[in-house]
Amino acid sequence: MEQILQQIGDLWSRYTSGREAASIVKLPQSGSDRMYFRVTGDNGETCIATYNDHLKENETFFAFSTGLGSVGCPVANVVAVNENGNIYLQEDFGDVSLLNLLETHGYNDYVYSLFRQSLSKLAHLQVVGGTQIDYNHCLTAREFGKQAILSDLLYFKYYFLDTLKFPYDKQALLDDFEALSTYLTHTENKHFMFRDFQSRNIMVKDDQVHFIDYQGGMLGALQYDVASLLWQARAELPDEWKNSLLDYYIDEASNHLSQPLDRYLFTAQYNGYVLIRLLQVLGAYGFRGFFQRKAQFLTSIPLALRNLKWFTGNRRMGIAVPEFDKCLQFCTSDEVMERFEPLKATEETPLVVHIHSFSYKRGIPADPSANGGGFVFDCRGIFNPGRFEEFKTQTGRDKSVRDFLEQRTSMPDYLNSVFDLVDITVSDYIKRGFSSLQVNFGCTGGQHRSVYAADALARHLKNKFGVRIELKHIEQDAKNWVNNPA
Template identity: 65%
Template sequence: MQFTIESIKDLYASWSGQPCDQVEVLPQSGSDRRYFRVYAAGKTFIATYGNNIPENDTFIYFSRHFKEKNLPVPEVLAISEDKTVYLQEDFGDISLLNRLESEGLCDTVYELFRDSLHQLALLQVKGHEGLDYTRCLTNQEFGKQAIMADLLYFKYYFLDALRKPYDKQKLIDDFEALSTYLTFTEYKYFMFRDFQSRNILVRPDSSVHFIDYQGGMRGAPQYDAASMIWQARANLPDDWKTNLLNDYMDSFESIIGQPLDKGIFKSQYNGYVLIRLLQVLGAYGFRGLFERKAQFLTSIPQALHNLKWFIDNQSLGIAVPEFKKVLEICVGDDIIERFTPLTATDETPLVVHVSSFSYKKGGIPVDESDNGGGFVFDCRGILNPGRIEEYKKQTGRDKPVKDFLEQQTRMPEYLNSVFDIVDIAVEDYIRRDFKSLMINFGCTGGQHRSVYAADALARHLRNKFKVKIQLKHHVQDEKNWINT
């Protein structure tokens, strides 16, 4: 990490002629790329490190091509000689998803979605002009092979994990028919491929800007619109989905300068909505069921509800009987119930007591409840940030320490295993009307690792089970109970 930061400092100095003031490590996203914020002369820039050189090349080429056409993407300012580090314009930290989650379903947020779709149509059409698709990272076109890959991703990582019977050959035949149907689209322009509200950054002036389009290729414009409007985490209401699609079609029609056959356009849009819904389920299945990352499992119920609504209300325009049977299996009440955690109500008596402690200063806390039991997790197997000078006076609630634990230790894996174990007990305790469960995290000083882990578990249980939490950090706030 330090070597990368020094490389970023060297690149900035070489580009600007002046040293930067600070390089801040940003939280890691789902990819292997690492992001940093560079502070210099009252301005900020984003530095990206990635050892996948072809991916870097594609992003830089797309960015420069789109920027020449005044499209809302970051300007690439400098590139290291080995092409592993590049410096780009900083659009800030506030995504469209952040705005939706903080402000709710208001007119201002709707206009941001509407403008994003308008800018998407411009990117798809204007960005397509003169674009060299041989520079794409993977496929040059989202054709039948790519559609089949998304459908098989759903099959292997979600459908097959359900262990429900179906005719595998008939399903593959239906996949072939659907992918052939969607391949013959009237319109093919630049396809963003991962157009979601988290990849749209909103500046204070409410202008929208795009990131993470390096996976783009030539394809049907409906795919990107479907990705955004039907994003599971955004969970937009039905009237927003309908109105935003109409707004998008109007924008697209005006930009290409010819009328759309909106009936055909919508029919194929529905096909891509389904592809996207299934691809997302495959991703949640892979990350949640196979990699055991708890946050992805909690997204599956909403994704299934989206799929159920779609099946009940939309038409594909093509007969695929085995596929339809499989979809009905996926949205059956038993499957949705399987992935929907039991949640607490106002009448649920259970209180989960979560605490951090020091093995050297007091030891394992005493359970004051009647039933005893519970869990004690030893965090001393995780690399200790307290041994690093800059973190010694900080705690597991300070951002630099949290970044260190999340990005440079195995704390995320450790917590995923903790969540798996504790979730079983919490769900059972809710069902049986138990009143108390105590969960303790210990480390050497009770300052960094145990504090971070206790906060993370409290947040996880509150979000997943809506259960009452009493959170206490014995070393950090001995006299202060935090009720959440």
């Protein structure tokens, strides 16, 4: 990490004609392996630095940015690239996404206007921007055709459906996949397809929308991107919004085409692409959650399943796929939905989770509850911020220490494993009516790593289960009492 930060600083200095960066802060990482940083200059100017060893992906992003930007599409301006091609600086659109605004403000007129603006600029990007794209730069397939659709269906099959252990006729399902992909391939309008057009990839700055993460784009049907935005699981858009925004998009896209879209035919195939997108998302959540063990993706599965359940009950694709329908009915059954819906504590739930940070120098905290015991996690395998002079007087609650642990250590992976273990017990204890669970995090001094980990687990359990938490930082509480006795 130190080497990456140094290289980003060198690139910034080259870009600004010798000026040093005032700060380089790692941004939260999402589903990809790319790492993002916000670089701030001494005059307040900022850029987003991206580190990505997938050089082909970087080259695609550069080419698409140049082509789309040349006709006024709201995409990133890449301002500097290092010699190795694995670090680049791009325009900073801020931290506020359309999804953030939706979650903050709800379904109001302002947010609705931003969805309309996004769809209007999407139509321009797809049709007009697409004329400036060299599709030889595409990362995988040049076109989202039959093979790409089959690939998305198989992604769902392997990484989600097969994890459910549902006994289906494999050959019949593959035959249905073949028929559906053939049906969806026959579309008259193929233009630039963003591929991951959802509200978290739409940044809002000064009431204007900007698009990021379009390097997976290819030639494809107009319907796919609209389906991605309007049916995003976390957005949970009301049905009336989905319908009116789809109508608005059809009008906007027609303005850029030589012939207006046939609304009936467009909508019929749109339903098929909605299904493909919903399944692709479930496959992605399954892969990231079950196989890469990233817990935040598993929490999104219930939303995606509710989306799929509503769709299968209310929309038709115009093609018969009986074995596929049987699998979808099982995926949206109460039995499956209950597997992924996190158990929630109620006011009557007796369980209290006692979370402590402690110093190994003073020993593991005792558990006075009737059963005794509990989890003890040793944080000493995580690189210690206390070795650095600037952190010696700080704790795991200070931002600079949190940044260090999140950006320069294996703490995020460590906590994912902790969450997996503790979640099993908390869920079981809620069901069985147990009243107490103790979880302890220890490090050398009980100041940095254990404090950060205890706070993180408390947030996680509160958000996921709504369970009561008693959080105590033993070493820090003792120091505070010495310095401020009653």
